[in-house]
């Protein structure tokens with residue numbers, strides 16, 4: 324049975340979900356978005372869909388079983404809890420919330436209402452990231468010793484929504500991009516992360532009150548360590564690069580993702596052999612489609628656990644919080660205290 328889905332927020336990413344939901348065999352029943360200029364083209368393209376101005380109106384609808392939230396970060400906590408209390412399953416664009424206290428309240432609301440709360444961490448649906456996990460899990464190159472994960476990009480403040488340039492409302496590149504990096508490291512290496520040491524700040528755009536840069540050093544209980552390096556520079560002032568290098572006891576592998584200003588680069592996975600990088604074949608997929616399909620299948624099967632555990636979404640925020648604390652105090656922070 325196709326699900327009736329509400330899409331809440333249609334900013335930079337929300338509009339894409341209308342087609343994705345349909346391609347996954349489900350219906351978009353209602354869309355909530357206050358900015359008329361943003362919804363006008365969507366209304367033309369989607370004559371059978373209702374449009375309302377606020378998410379609270381959309382989640383009142385009795386015929387809607389699930390809501391896709393693509394809202395500013397400062398609204399994630401409130402809107403997710405409202406949707407869960409209204410009896411909807413929630414698909415929430417990453418990151419889960421502004422802090423772990425909010426995450427705890429959201430997890431409690433999902434449990435109380437017996438609804439799924441799925442934090443959509445996209446990276447694991449990307450074929451290159453998936454392949455790296457397969458290489459790690461197969462142990463064909465031995466055990467992971469260390470990882471260098473990078474997210475070097477252009478900030479383009481003029482093109483960003485205002486909330487994204489205000490740390491207190493969930494702005495900053497830690498929440499936007501750091502959450503992707505932490506997610507994929509925890510997914511591939513495991514959740515037994517123990518310590519975080521970091522320097523975080525707004526070094527490339529000191530006039531903007533939101534972080535644009537971080538270097539973190541992370542340790543896992545079972546052995547590996549990782550550096551996470553991210554910087555958002557001005558257009559024309561750097562070299563866009565998304566990916567990671569994995570160093571194993573018996574080899575080396577790396578992946579790269581091509582998008583944004585770096586779209587002319589190649590998405591792929593490579594293993595080092597005889598002083599050369601040998602490309603590993605990967606299959607192209609539609610990651611948003613696969614994410615929505617996974618979420619819908621979990622609802623249809625009556626699963627009590629979302630495809631990505633809520634505790635994982637919370638742990639990403641815990642690592643972000645710890646990196647900010649470490650940067651403030653100049654000390655390594657022990658997790659799970």
Ligand SMILES: NC(=O)c1ccc[n+]([C@@H]2O[C@H](COP(=O)([O-])OP(=O)(O)OC[C@H]3O[C@@H](n4cnc5c(N)ncnc54)[C@H](O)[C@@H]3O)[C@@H](O)[C@H]2O)c1
Nearest residue numbers: 332333334335336355356377378393394395416417445484
């Ligand atoms: N997975 C990815 O690769 C990816 C990429 C971009 C953004 N995101 C995530 O998607 C989410 C949205 O980011 P964005 O860049 O699209 O932001 P955005 O600001 O462009 O979009 C948010 C939209 O929500 C609308 N909104 C605000 N208040 C509302 C309300 N009360 N009811 C209904 N709509 C309301 C805004 O008008 C805006 O259009 C964030 O969580 C972000 O991290 C994920």
